[in-house]
Amino acid sequence: MNKEENEFLFDDRQTKKIMRKARFWSTVKMIGITLVVTPIVLIALWYGLRALSLNSAQKVMDDIHLFNEISAPNVQISNQVYDDHLLGGKITTTTYKVLGDQHRPYIWQPIKSDYNLFGTLTRTAISSPIQIEGSESLAETSQFERFNDYTGDREMFFYHPRISYDHYQDNISELHQLEKNTLVEIAISFDDAYDFGEIKSKLPSEVQVDWWWVDAYTDDTLDFFKQGQNTISANDPYIYGFQSEQSKPKPRRSSIDEVATFIRNIELLRKSKNFEWETNQVYQALVGGNGTLEKSDVKISGAVVTGTPEQLQSLQGQTYIKGSIFGVISNQK
Template sequence: MEAKGFHYSRPYNRYNGEREMLFYLPSVKYANYLNELPQLKDMDGRKRVEMGISFDKNYTVEQIKAMLPPGVHPVWYWVDTYSNMKPYIASKMPDGSVVDPFPDWASSVYGFGVHPDRNDVSEKDFLSALEYGVHHNRKYKQEFKRIYDYLRKDKEQPETSDVRLFGVVVTGTAESLKALQGQPYVKAAVMGATVDR
């Protein structure tokens, strides 16, 4: 990555050694975008792959399901919870150099995903979890409230239309995920865990 001009390195999970996904905000200009879709052609097509897709703009769950190619399974949706965009503005240092924004690690973004016992998920699932956290979570109550207030704006409570999705984690075989190559909605594609069938 350094040879290609990246000013950040690839994170790995410290417990299992698997790659950690990175996410890129659609409205932020990054110096470099990681796109690991071309690496799929060098993999055994039967390998199971997890990949974080950062979008060019926000979408709904239904839009995402409709635009993903067959064999590409959405399992987790990345939600816009960014009430403070200041950390994502390039900063000029005293020596005149510019520090560009970094993408977010998977461990620092919020979203919701599929449940093993049901296939149907929606923005309502995120709002339900958020509502529960605002009223029942003591440790992270302020963070739940910050997100809740950001989504609801000047309304009494947020609505499903206030939940905007900036990306998705998909799974599939290396062969099926190749269909994401060249899709106009893909701003970045970062691999996570890969396993044999």
């Protein structure tokens, strides 16, 4: 092997050594960059997902609150808490009822909901009332006594004015049997669907209305109810209405219109992916021939009233009341 061949082999070994060294330090450099950058990326991703989850929780809580405003007879929200994780979380909504003109709160059942990362409700726990069977006749199959499975209190129900029932309960006539210091909740069903102003003028001034039941049912839905003379339970998912200003400890400004607020809440929920189907059903049932939901389209079929037996006694004999059902009866005044 001549001198030139030796120099060539030496240069080749030297080149490979340099390349191996360069690759080693390049690998070390990449590992170092990865070790530095990866935690930063993971932290940024964690904060991003957490912010998205928190925003989703707030959005879902707002939707639950709005839906409660157009449903849930005499049920108000006291607090909402969430337990979030990176892919969603759980929301617990605590509720109460208002009893009487002193606005005594009566603790009601909580609502437990799950939501995903994108602010969509994935599950809401709906309790089933305890049902006590009485008469087996067809007319009363939907009028069994129902009790809340969380509090043990009576569950109210309503009679729809466009359904003819063979039997109507009249719990107003039983008010005299209650003690004077009792606070009672009653679901009253009217003989027709009235304009809001008209029915307000009919009710005695000493009676506190806490919730107004809106006639928000399509003809198809009512045809189904008529087949079994079905009543409308207060805990049904398809009962709609709005809270009365009388139920507020501090009434809002007089310029706030209850029916206009009800319509506004429906419009807001129609834009949300949560409760979109329910509010679209309400909208379609209420909207007039001009395709726009207006105050004149909202008719009142019943109400929830609360107070002492003496305060509610004035409802006795009112001809526009077809039926009345006790709800909560509390001796803690």
